[in-house]
Amino acid sequence: MNNTQELEAKYGLPSKVIFCKRCVISNQRPASEVEFKHNIKTKKVTMNIGEDGICDACKYAEKKEEISWEQREKELVQLLDKHRKNDGSYDCIVPGSGGKDSVYAAHILKYKYGMHPLTVTWPPILYTDYGYLNFKNWIEVGGFDNITFKQNGKVMKLLTRLSFENLFHPFQTFILGQKNIAPKIALKYNIPLIFYGENEAEYGNPIKDNKSSLRDKAYFSMQNLDEIYLGGVSIGELREKHAVDLADLQCFLPPDYKELEKSDIEVHYLGYYLKWIPQEAYYYAVEHANFQARPFRTEGTYSKYVSIDDKIDDLNYYNIFIKYGIGRCTYDASQEIRNKHLTREEGMALVKKFDGEFPQKYFKEVMNYLGMDQDYFYELQDKFRSPHLWKKVDGEWKLRHTVNKDGADD
Numbered sequence: 001m002n003n004t005q006e007l008e009a010k011y012g013l014p015s016k017v018i019f020c021k022r023c024v025i026s027n028q029r030p031a032s033e034v035e036f037k038h039n040i041k042t043k044k045v046t047m048n049i050g051e052d053g054i055c056d057a058c059k060y061a062e063k064k065e066e067i068s069w070e071q072r073e074k075e076l077v078q079l080l081d082k083h084r085k086n087d088g089s090y091d092c093i094v095p096g097s098g099g100k101d102s103v104y105a106a107h108i109l110k111y112k113y114g115m116h117p118l119t120v121t122w123p124p125i126l127y128t129d130y131g132y133l134n135f136k137n138w139i140e141v142g143g144f145d146n147i148t149f150k151q152n153g154k155v156m157k158l159l160t161r162l163s164f165e166n167l168f169h170p171f172q173t174f175i176l177g178q179k180n181i182a183p184k185i186a187l188k189y190n191i192p193l194i195f196y197g198e199n200e201a202e203y204g205n206p207i208k209d210n211k212s213s214l215r216d217k218a219y220f221s222m223q224n225l226d227e228i229y230l231g232g233v234s235i236g237e238l239r240e241k242h243a244v245d246l247a248d249l250q251c252f253l254p255p256d257y258k259e260l261e262k263s264d265i266e267v268h269y270l271g272y273y274l275k276w277i278p279q280e281a282y283y284y285a286v287e288h289a290n291f292q293a294r295p296f297r298t299e300g301t302y303s304k305y306v307s308i309d310d311k312i313d314d315l316n317y318y319n320i321f322i323k324y325g326i327g328r329c330t331y332d333a334s335q336e337i338r339n340k341h342l343t344r345e346e347g348m349a350l351v352k353k354f355d356g357e358f359p360q361k362y363f364k365e366v367m368n369y370l371g372m373d374q375d376y377f378y379e380l381q382d383k384f385r386s387p388h389l390w391k392k393v394d395g396e397w398k399l400r401h402t403v404n405k406d407g408a409d410d
């Protein structure tokens with residue numbers, strides 16, 4: 001008898017694990033938007049898998065095949081014609097780190113469509129050599145102006161450690177800063193357009209109007225300081241208990257709501273207008289800005305060029321595996337199945353081989369950075385395993401359900 005449904009499901013996850021019939025993702029995948037929420041108590045929104053057994057991201061991929069990309073490009077040209085400035089000022093912002101997607105977006109906007117992008121970077125917590133080289137090449141070989149916001153290192157470390165301990169989410173501070181830096185710079189320099197790369201619907205996140213004004217984006221604005229949590233800790237507690245000055249937290253916080261209300265800044269996803277295929281963005285970045293993949297495979301997956309600029313990222317994906325039972329390989333393979341670069345069977349085999357592999361390479365360095373004892377990390381990780389996903393079998397933790405149907409309860 002299967003009693004999975006009676007087991008506790010943490011984080012508001014669906015108690016029954018269902019895998020998409022077409023790719024390898026499960027309904028436990030949290031929407032990325034959830035990661036931007038500041039409050040730990042926020043209810044999780046996860047990947048929807050329909051009654052037909054197919055996830056929203058796969059459905060979107062199917063819909064993408066019917067899209068008239070010619071028509072979409074016309075819409076893009078119209079938008080750009082409306083905002084292009086030839087008076088020496090910037091007309092759009094492309095946020096990014098110099099990964100393949102930001103290289104592609106900035107380059108094509110500038111050199112194909114004649115825009116004048118300012119690139120904006122919220123640097124990784126711990127740059128990898130390849131990440132830093134790619135960032136430099138983006139700016140120097142690609143040819144862009146760039147504003148990089150280097151954070152207060154002490155506060156960054158404190159918040160990263162807190163979000164690690166409280167949320168098992170070492171990347172929260174990075175994601176918050178990365179999301180907020182572009183709107184803030186846009187407001188400061190009065191730049192009318194912000195271009196993110198991929199459409200979030202690619203990942204099965206709720207499909208919202210692509211062309212939204214900045215003030216509609218709830219997670220970009222801040223109305224009440226008391227509602228905001230960083231690393232699972234309220235702003236008040238950070239100031240009182242951790243003696244952090246509000247000025248030192250400013251860069252992690254969204255722009256002021258009143259300022260946003262006055263602005264006409266628009267946020268767009270280039271992936272809405274141009275057919276976005278990660279592998280092609282990669283080749284484009286190699287050709288135009290000397291983008292370099294890492295010569296070694298990323299632990300936990302089979303890929304060499306996706307999210308390679310932060311040493312903490314590998315551990316971040318591992319923690320996602322602990323919390324949601326979804327490893328980095330599942331993410332990569334699902335996307336490549338949707339783009340028809342892999343069959344589902346190939347994806348399943350890769351997941352079996354790589355998902356949940358421990359990110360040994362940078363582990364020690366990351367623990368040193370956080371001032372965290374390795375034993376403490378292992379203790380902590382078990383606290384974050386959701387009972388409906390994990391079972392201890394002969395002293396070893398095993399997933400109860402896997403896409404390969406070889407889990408402890410399958």
Ligand SMILES: [Zn+2]
Pocket residue numbers: 020021022023024025054055056057058059
């Ligand atoms: Zn799917």
